[in-house]
Each structure stands twice: as C-alpha cells, then as structure tokens.
Amino acid sequence: MGPDPELAFGEAESSRRLIIHAPNVHSGGGAVLLNAILRASAGSREVVLICDQRMKVDPEAQSFLITRRFAPTVFGRLAAEREIRNIATESDLVLSFGNLPPIYRLKAATALFLQNRYLVDAAMPLSGFRPGARIRLSAERVWLKRRLRNADRVIVQTQTMAALFEQRFGRKAEVAGFDSRQPESLLNDYAASKKLHDFTYISSGEPHKNHRTLIEAWSLLSEGGVTPSLSLTLSTSDNANLLALVEKTNSQKHTRIVNLGQLSASEVDSAYNNSGALIFPSLGESFGLPLVEAAERGMPILASELDYVRDLVVPAETFDPRSPRSIARAVCRFMKLPPDLNVSVTAGDFLKQVCEEKP
Template sequence: MNRKRASILVDASNSGGGSNILAQYLNDKLVEFGHSCFFVVPKQFTKELNRSYQINSFGPFDPRRQAAIEKLATQYKPDSILSFGNIPLRKRFPNCRHLTFFHNAYLLPGLAPKAIPLRVRLRILAIQLSIKFLKVNTDTWIVQTNFVKGRLAKWLRLEDGKVVVAPFFRPPQFSIDAQNINHKLDLFYPSNFSYHKNHCNLIRAISWCQDHNQRFTLGLTLGEVADPSFQSALNSAISNGADIRLLGTISHDQVFSVMRESKAVVFPSVLETLGLGLVEAATLKKPVVASNTNWIDEIVSTDYKFDPSSPESIGRTIIRCLSEEEQKPAIRRIEDKIDVVCDLLSGYAC
C-alpha cells in the first residue's frame, strides 16, 4: 500500500511509563513508513528517537510547554499534530490536522478510584475541565478500547467518526518458547505506582496467602514509593514473611525477560485504558490473574479473575492459578493497529 508521506509533530512532552514505550513504537513505525516526524519529549525520556526536541517536564497547564509547541509548529509547519497526553493543544494551527491520543481512563468522569487523595482528585478535575474546553481543537481522538470510546464520546458529546479505536503496542522482540523457561518469580506485576494500579491490595493478598501457608514470590517494577498506605502494606507483608521484590525501574526488554521467566502475571488494576502488561502477558502466552472488571474482557480472556477490592479474593485466585498443574494461558483479544494510527496522522485515513 502506497501511503501519503507527511510531516508530523508529536507532543509527547508529558509522557511517562507505558506511554514512553508507545511513543517509541510510534516513532519507529512513522519512520519506517517514510514520514517526516518530530517528537517533543521530556528530558528524562531515555529512548533515542529519529528527531526529537527535549524540554523540561512542564505540567499540562504550564504556558512554557505550549510556547515550545507553538515555536516548533511555526518552524516545522507539520501536516498533522498529535497531542500524546490526553489534552488537546490550547490553539489550532492553520493547514494542519489536530489529533489527540486519549489514554488515561481515570480522567473520564466517575472512573477515578475513590481512595485517591484530595489533591489528586482536584488535579483530575482541572484536567477534565481543560479537555472539555479544548475539545474544539481536536479533529480526531485516538483511543485504545471501545470501552473508552463510548465513555469519551458520551462525556464530550462527540459526533460519530470523531473517536477512532486503534490500540497499538510493540510485539515482543524474541521468539516465544514457553516450554523452555526457568521461572524465577511466581508472580510479576509490571506497572508504575498509581492509586488505580491497586498495589496495596495485591500486597495484602500476598500477606493473606502467607497466613494460609502459601508462600509466593512477587516482583514489582517499583523502587521507593513515597505513599504511606503502600509503605504500611509492604512493611506489614514483609514482617509477615512475604517475599516481595522491588525490581526498580527496568527497561522494556527487561520487562519481557522477567515476564517470560515468571510463572504468572498478576494485574490487580481497577481501571486501565489498555493495560500494556496484560497485552504483553497474553502475547507471551502467560497465565494472567486479573481484576474482574468490565474493561478487561475487551483486552484479554483469562480464567483467573478476582474482586480487586478484596485481598482475600485476590489471594484465593492466585492460589488457584499457581496450584494447577497445567495453568491456562491468557488469550489476547485485541490486535496491534499501529498502521491505522500512522494512516490517521498522514491523512491517508481521512
């Protein structure tokens, strides 16, 4: 297929965690298709991109961030601008398509966890107001699931065709041979810390298993977490004899390696837009122990589901999964649609 070659500016200045991985993958594919792309990324962005401009990690409301984007847009004169961080740009540019990648479901009204601190709730409210006010500056919204599409379209009263479901994720870079793996962890949870990620209940579940004479090794991609509830749950579990290992921030390739060598992947999150770890675990044909929520069935199919609000339910499901002689691998239900994203940015799909 011959695609139109386009110049594309991507504002990924507020990316982090899984969105960094997606930004890298998008960059690689745009270059592969012959597009001229330019990424604006935070200074702590560690991956090498084809062409990028690093700025300080300004907040979404900082005028310096918008000024940097305006300067580059004026200089670069792109055919398309993609806002990679949920919030549309504060102004439109002439002769240019404007797209927004919405990938934080907890920004949708009514979906943020109830236990989050007031300061976080107020920040979410401010972002929601900004999205509603600036929605006129986006021609097309890109989301990763139909669950998010329905919620976003209803909230912003978007017309049919304004929201496109196009999940994208980089496949594992190595061949999969599930028969020749030396498991080093019983359970692996690849996720940064956020309240909707539900780390505390997972740790309490591991402690519950310990109380019932079931000892499992849990690996978390976390370092120091300055959250009192997390520290309390972690200290209590460790004092109870639980084997919980904080692996720190590891590379995406290292995540694949640890995941491949683990017996199962656990995903207690109460809300996700996609759940990159879920997709990757299913791609690697790993058993997945996950929350029984209405968004997860669109992403993967698994026999091991629990109530994410109950450490006992999490613990019982972990025990059931790891005690089976032949664990059932999760089945991935979505496909990589990076081609659709690239076509939207180039104008091919318009």
Template sequence: MNIPKKLFLHAPNVHVGGGLNLLQAFYGAAESSIDFEQLDVRAKAGLKAGRAERHWVRPTLFSRLAAEWRLRNRVKAGDAVLCFHGLVPLFPLKGQVTVFLQNRILLSSDSLKSYPIKTRVRLWGERLMLKAFARRIEKFVVQTPSMAEQVRGFLGEQTPVVVCPFVLAEVDQADVSAEKIYDFVYVASAEPHKNHQKLIAAWCLLAEQGLHPSLALTVPFDTALSFQIEELKRTWNLNIFNLGQLSPGAVGALYDQSSALIYPSTTESLGLPLIEANARQLPIIAAELDYVRDIVEPVQTFDPSSRTSIARAVRRHLESDEPAQLIHGPEVFLREVMQ
C-alpha cells in the same frame, strides 16, 4: 504548487512505562515521516535522534506553555498534528489534530482523592480541558473498544473515535529454559490506580490462611509504596520481591521466570503487560474489567476492589481453594448466642 503537509509530534510528559514503550514503537515506524517534534526531556535517553526539528520539553509549567505556544505558531493549514500525550492542545491549531488517548482517568468523574494533591489538581484541570476543547479535534484514537465507549460516554456520542491498537511490531521470544522463580508477577508502576494496596492486602490475607505464594513487583524503589511493601513483608512474612523499575529486556526475562501474571489495575487504556504476558503464553489472573477482556482471556478473574476476591482467585489458580462456609441451622446459631 501543492506544499506537502507536515507531521507534528507533540508528546510532552511521555517519559516512562507503557506510554514511553508505545512512543518508541511509533517512533521506530514514523521517524522518517515526522517533521517537527516536542518530546519530554526525561525520555531523552530512550529516544534516538531523527531527522525532524526537535524540541525538548521540561516538566515545568513554563516549558509546557512554551511548547504549546510554539506548536500554535508553527502548525499551518493542512498540517497533521499528533498529540501523543493524550491532551488537547491549549491553543487552537490551523492543522488537523489527532489525540491519542491512553488515560482512562481523564474520561471519568471518579474521585481523585487517592492521588497526591498536586496530581489531583493536574488531572482535574486536564479533564476540564478535554471537555472544553474536544470540538477542536479531528479525531481521537484509542486502543480498545471499551476505551472508545468511554470516550463517547464522556465527550458525547458524536465524538469521532477510531480504535487502532498497536504495540511493538516484534515480541521477544520467550526463554523456555528459564527457571521459574516466582509464582506471580505484576509489572506496574506505583500510581494508585495500579491497585497495589489491594494486591498486598490479598497477600496478607493469604499469609493469614497459611499460604505464602511468591510475587515479583516492579515498583520504583524511591516511592512511599516501596517502603510500605517492605514493612508489610516483615510484618506478615510475605514472599514478595520488589525488583524496582526494570528495562524492557529485564521485564521480558522476569516474565520467563514467573509462572503467572496477576493484574489488579482498576483502569487501563490497553494494559501492555497483559499483551506481553499473553504473547509468552503466561497464565493471566486479572481484574474482571472490560479493558482486560478487550485483549486477553484470563484463566481466573476477581473483583479488584476486594482483597478476598483477589486471594480466592490466587487460591483457585494454585488449586488450593478454601472450603465453602458451612451453613448452620438456627439451633447452632442459638447455641452461639447463649455461650
């Protein structure tokens, strides 16, 4: 007699931001198909109860190791395992393993020096695990063609990769009657790759040039970045409003209150705010990077490593371009030297 294979959902460390939103969307569709699940305890409030055997994983080394060992002991030949957290299992499994890769940082050899030392060590170890154990994986699933290209560049051209983007089945309708309060909005957490530093530096440059466009941010209040934002606001009289971490419903309302989305992140597997803003027909000013053009057509783009480029894109969108630099003859240069 054939025994139906089981679906194991392994999602420790998925508890906030776009990862949690995607997990909620997937869970809504797959709840009746999941037989065994291991979820991050910090996501408890955001995930409804299902029929599956459920284990909560704490953000500790012991709890994560226990979850890996439990997975190793429970998975049988023919079972399907979905690693939603983007990492390969620590121990070999008898079933067919699919890894949903969402973190481009794991697929790069770029420096991690902008991250705290604890995060640096973790990411370094996860990169090594991915390289060492990738052969155990049946397939990797990613959300965009450029992400697939990066997977193959990091793990080898023969790596089995499937491009299968998904978001919530239904997108909330925009409130067309909402008052536009902010010129720009950036929905992002405080991680270094979200590139708030360059964005705020661009706003300081605009203030120096006499422009003060309004900008809404969603940086958690208890972070060093949030304190830095407040300090720079006072120093440069910036028209920036940090609203803290918001619920999905509040984010939707924030889009409706904003005239444009600005998106300077240096790396994304998908960029969910780009999709959400595009669904609301919000103009998008974004980094000129592959992940952006995988999913949207921005109205303006910029070099995310340059505050000048960001500021110029903002000015173009506001139809307030700065004049091009006047080019002088050598006589003017000589006069400048002799003054």
C-alpha cells in the same frame, strides 16, 4: 475552521509530514508506546517530535526525527503549544499524543490520542493522589473539556474507553488498531517451568493500581499455607507507605513479596522472563500495557474481571479486584489449571490508523 479531517487523514495523504506533539510524555507506558510509534514511522515520512526534554528517544528512531524539546514546566508546556501552532501547516498531520488537545486551533488536521482514564471517567476519584497530582489532573480535566474542539479526531485504545468518552463528551472516539483476537491454540503447562518469581505485577503505585488489596490477598494465601512469590515494580522514592506494608506483611505473615523498584525497559523484559504469570488487580485502565506485554510473551494472566481487561486479553483467571479473598481464590485456581493467551499489538497498526485510515 480547520481542514477537512477526511481529506487530511485519507490514504492518499500518507506521505504528509507527521508532527507528534508529546510535551508531557517521558516515562511509563506512554514513553514505551511513543518509542514504538517512532520506530514504526522511521524512514516512512518526515516526522517532527515535540517532546519533554526528559524523554529518552529510542536510538533506532532518533536519526529519522527532527526533535524539539521543552522543559517540564508550565512555561515549557506553553512554549511547546506555541511551537506547534507556529510550525503546523495545512499539509501536515498532527498527532497530539499526551492526552490533551492543543490549546490553539491548528491549521493541520489533528488527532488526539487519549489514554488517561482519569481525564475521561468522572467516577474515578482523585482523592488518593498527592495534592500536586490532584491539582494537575483537575486542571487537565478542564483543559480537555474546553479545548477538545481543537481535535478533529480522538483515538482511544479500547471499546471501554470509547464508551466512557462518548458518555462524558457526547462525541465518538475511534478505537486504535490493536489486535485482540484470540489465537487458534493456547500454550499448555506454562507455569510448570520453575521461575524466579511465581507472579509479577508490573505497575507504578498510583491508588487505582490497587496494591494494598493485592498485598492483603497474599496475606490470606499465607494464612492458608499457600506462599507463592510475588514481585512488584514500585519506585522507592514515591511509595514509602506501600513498601512499609510489604515489609510488615512479609515479617508478620511470612509472605514472599519482593520489590524490584522502578525498572528500565530491559529490566521490565527481564522481570517478565523471570516470572510465571502476570497478576493485574488494577481498578481501571485506559489500556493496560502490561496485559498486552505479558500476552505477547505467552504469559498467563490473572486480572480484574473488568471490561478494560477483556478489551485486550482473555485472562487465565479473573477476580473481583476489591476483594482480597477473590484474588486469593483466583491464585489458587490458577496454580492448578494454567491456561495461556497470546495477543498481538503493533505500533505500525496504530500509526496506520492515525495517518492513513479515514475516520
């Protein structure tokens, strides 16, 4: 039996050592959030980070950490699992950050942070992934199901993910302390100022990100004489087919779509600053970090009319993400009436819930 999670994560235990187990996090939104949590924890307690050797830890947090790195291989992952089994004690708090619970039952109270919707939502097919990714995700689904008992608590980022998790696994998940309250006032006429790009889609190129439908929507807009500019952030090494489609659409339909490539954190910030609005046609997300990032910057958001979006923001316009025409019509509506929303999300709130609040 593990420790009593209500005691282990109670407010009286806030000075306990925190072990963050993140051996499969090194890029994307997971790395951004992990660094934010590390910065928020800096100096407040002893923190041990078990991570992928490719993870770039924010220098602001590095000096406060004890870091143990492991190779991004099967053997490296197993070594990381043995490491946390060996070092975790009853007096520690463990945050299992990489979507999967520990293989072993730990002496420490353990919270699982689950942010990959593919592991929870059986309705999301894996057929659009490359064979290697399909095998990995299938294996992780099995891992999650069989080892979920090793997590005292499960934390997700939205009510939608919590409902999916309960439906799939028959137990409740906590929703992290992200602030999704609407501000008292909205900024007006944001899009009136000229930007380098009218719209941006900050996203990788996985199938559920829905780039093909977005590109088809831009083709429809051009056919109607509307040619807003759109920037994408696709890795040039992993998205050859999508980039070929962009080039073909620009050539044949005279659209204005540019690919900025895979961006660093500072380059992402610049992409937001150079864009008039975020467009987000994803078919499903466990969280949707760009929605929050855009809202924090006061950017208007056009997004799928799906629960995961409204868990976080109130978009300026919404659309059916499976319909290019619906997306195109939302763009046209937005170009006439630009509202805005600001959302505040802090890593400190998340860390407080993990380490101090009772389940």
